[in-house]
Amino acid sequence: MLRRSVSVLSSKSFEYAAVTKKRRIKSWQLHEYGGIDELQLGSIRLPVIRDPNEVLVQVNAASVNPIDLLMIGGYGRNLFQIQRNFENELPLTVGRDFAGTIIAKGHKVRDGMKVGDEVYGFIPLHKQGTFSEVILANACHVLPIPKQLSSIESTSLVYATMTAWSALFIFGNLVSKQTDGLRVLILGCSGGVGTAAVQLLKSQDCVVFGTCSSDAVSLVYNLGADCVFDYTSPDFHKNVELEGRYHIILDAAQIGYQNIPKSWKYDTYITLNSPLLKSTDSYGLMAGLAYSASDLLDANLRAYKDSSCVKWGFFIPSTRGFEFVDDLISKEKIKPVIHKTFGFGKLQDAFKTVSEGHLRGKVVIDFSIDNDCNE
Structure with missing residues (x-):
């Protein structure tokens, strides 16, 4: 169902707003702060581009970061609410980085970024996150996936x-x-x-x-x-x-x-x-x-x-920093180290793995797998 929706949206680019109310996607959300069990997989409306600098991305992979685990418990809620302009904080989708396909773009997004492009990037901490089939991202935080890497490998490198x-x-x-x-x-x-x-x-x-x-x-x-x-x-x-x-x-x-x-x-x-x-x-x-x-x-x-x-030290959502890092990744001076990959339906298990610590690299979510994790 989602892929048929994507093909329609891709052909219409930014002119998709009229049909968004009829389109729904799967997303992992928190409706209250607490433990990993508070993560619930549900159906939500397809996000709508309201900022002309944004792109709509169908997510193929996202990684689990320690900050995601902390945010489930409400970590940073007071400071993040200021950045959110005191909008409703819940329900909240966590997840900070992603790799996927652009399915629509705002009219101010640079010409070099096109619908259908394979990209990777990050979402600032106060924004809705990436454990969702489709997300909104600011174009300045998005770059083409390095040619030598897969979506899973690319997303594992971004936030860390x-x-x-x-x-x-x-x-x-x-x-x-x-x-x-x-x-x-x-x-x-x-x-x-x-x-x-x-x-x-x-x-x-x-x-x-x-x-x-x-x-x-x-x-x-x-x-x-x-x-x-x-x-x-x-x-x-x-x-x-x-x-x-x-x-x-x-x-x-x-x-x-x-x-x-x-x-x-x-x-x-x-x-x-x-x-x-x-x-x-x-x-x-x-x-x-x-x-x-x-x-x-x-x-x-x-x-x-x-x-x-x-x-x-804090994560800084720097465009220049991401371009610097991307250059090193493209030159293979920084390579992915992946601890384990889980399917989209096993996000809670992925969080439990991160919570146990002693990781050897990153834990990554593969959105093409709905049930079992890769062993």
């Missing part, structure tokens, strides 16, 4: 690599630094963001160190890491210390600057687990912002004694 880029290039200021020989330690280098960060840094000629469990060491070395520390080793803390001072420590494992040994030396510690969204959820907007600012100030007062600093 953009998160790594945001943390390192924006918050770590690699945009303006000499990266050749820069020493970077990645905590949790075998997960989605970690594997992306290893490859991103090696493409810039950095010296890359990483931490992971013993069963992932060979994987990370194969991605190009210069030195990998097995955190199950009894000498783990000492081995990290003996390598000397790091220009950057990227915490992709939610360890926390306060929990690493004081003997580890670094210039900048970047955490992807800031208290900002959690604090505004718990204490309200103003009190949460004040609490978070106090936490960051306290962290830097402590780090200052060792000529260090602590920064929060």
Whole structure:
């Protein structure tokens, strides 16, 4: 039914609004915050293009990110509501990246982007997400799928690599630094963001160190890491210390600057687990912002004694950043690492896999599979 609808819409491009009320698609939605069981697969109306810069995309694949798991529980709802202009937050579709086919476009979308094009991209955190058969995306967050990759491989790279880029290039200021020989330690280098960060840094000629469990060491070395520390080793803390001072420590494992040994030396510690969204959820907007600012100030007062600093890293929906990342992906300097693929009907199982942790790359949803997961 959906594919017949798509063929009609494709031929009419933007002139589809009159028939949207009769078109319905499948979408995973939350009607209240809670656990994974709150995700419900239902039928909704086909989205309508209201912004002339948007494209309508039939989704072929999307990946599951830790932020999706957090948002199911209501994470970030207070700050995201400001960006949503206080529109109804529920029902909510999560999912941040996608690969698929353009089936309609707004009249301001560039001529080079056509109906029928295979594309991949991302959706900002405050927007309705990608676990839906058809989605709306801003054209500036969409690019053609790299020729050497499938939809599943493409979507596995988007959000994780953009998160790594945001943390390192924006918050770590690699945009303006000499990266050749820069020493970077990645905590949790075998997960989605970690594997992306290893490859991103090696493409810039950095010296890359990483931490992971013993069963992932060979994987990370194969991605190009210069030195990998097995955190199950009894000498783990000492081995990290003996390598000397790091220009950057990227915490992709939610360890926390306060929990690493004081003997580890670094210039900048970047955490992807800031208290900002959690604090505004718990204490309200103003009190949460004040609490978070106090936490960051306290962290830097402590780090200052060792000529260090602590920064929060966030995903930034940057068009230039995505173009930079896309160029590296197209040149095969960043390759997909996929932990497991599930069918569209098994989204809850995919979330459970992500919640269990110890991933080796990304968990991806294949929309062409409705029932069983690929083993």
